[in-house]
Amino acid sequence: DQQVKQNSPSLSVQEGRISILNCDYTNSMFDYFLWYKKYPAEGPTFLISISSIKDKNEDGRFTVFLNKSAKHLSLHIVPSQPGDSAVYFCAASRIGMNYGGSQGNLIFGKGTKLSVKP
């Protein structure tokens, strides 16, 4: 049972436009969400996070939106740049509770490959 889903395996966007990456989750107990960016053969790089008490968090070109009722979050990148081309993973966690063996475990989606074309 996949608890964090990224239904779009890939996304192609023109440079300068907005990239919108989507993520859905099924476990209503998740209360902390993160987005990571990953290049091939490298470890993921943390981008931005949001806790369930907020519905929006912004950091430069990156904005994450959380819709708790829909169990949906999205990452907006504006404006998109060719260097943003990578695989983006969303992840979910539960604050302060043991999950899967240890506190703070992350449950990852399968990722969305973003291609930003010049």
Next chain:
Amino acid sequence: GAVVSQHPSWVICKSGTSVKIECRSLDFQATTMFWYRQFPKQSLMLMATSNEGSKATYEQGVEKDKFLINHASLTLSTLTVTSAHPEDSSFYICSAVNRGRLTQYFGPGTRLLVL
């Protein structure tokens, strides 16, 4: 942001040998470190969680005698793949969490190829 290093970045070994991978948090104390592996075109799969000074907690299906984890200090965790076989070839990534925080910071990964 927090920096996590891994060593070595890649290793090629013969079947039956053991391989040790180090994960270090360079500018913070990591009370918890996680070990993942990633197969091609797959997501990250959590293998185990280690808390400093205690035994690691392994995910279902991960052999603890095969993948030995030691979290000896607040800045170092090691993963030893014992008697490695070709099916253990993968990309191994560690992450670390600072005390009281939630964000995991990942190392650059170690590519293991077992011949």
